[in-house]
Amino acid sequence: MDCLPLRFWVNVIKNPQFVFDIHKNSITDACLSVVAQTFMDSCSTSEHKLGKDSPSNKLLYAKDIPNYKNWVERYYSDISRMPAISDQDMSAYLAEQSRLHQNQFNSMSALHEIYSYIVKYKDEILSALEKDEQARRQRLRSKLEQVIDTMALAS
Incomplete structure (x- = not known):
């Protein structure tokens, strides 16, 4: 699953x-x-x-x-x-979690691990984002492609 x-x-x-x-x-x-x-x-x-x-x-x-x-x-x-949460609620939650754990978390290392996973499964992830109605409305595929392109240039 x-x-x-x-x-x-x-x-x-x-x-x-x-x-x-x-x-x-x-x-x-x-x-x-x-x-x-x-x-x-x-x-x-x-x-x-x-x-x-x-x-x-x-x-x-x-x-x-x-x-x-x-x-x-x-x-x-x-x-x-389950009902989707708003971008504002998610951003507020993530900001609070970041503040609470700022000294316990290496964000650059985490971002690198996430990026490595995304690159490995790029086609499957992009395809899933294209198929999901809510992801299409939020243009998540396009946004993720921009992140991937930006990260690839930085490498």
Whole structure:
């Protein structure tokens, strides 16, 4: 469904020591790998055909995956039906977050990471912006193309 939540949550699930002060032994690691695999399968848009030769970690929760997929789809559907926030509200929120965390955040590093991601997935992102009605109204594709061109000149 969405690669960013997967990248974040799978990493946290498989590596709880990144967030919590714990030691992860091999048994815990194996169990967390099963949970992470179940989470990835639940968010996947492709169907996985399972058989007698399938890994046991995929078979363990196979009957629950369709239900989990429905939850994930409903989650994203609920988000898409939420009212859009205004540019002013978003700007005010981001300005407040920036002020609150100004000493904890390297904005240039973050911008470079975002730019690297955008360049890597440029075609897909631009296509998605073109297909989205609200993004078209706000001319987000054009604005992003200008940012990409400006950054490319600066490199």
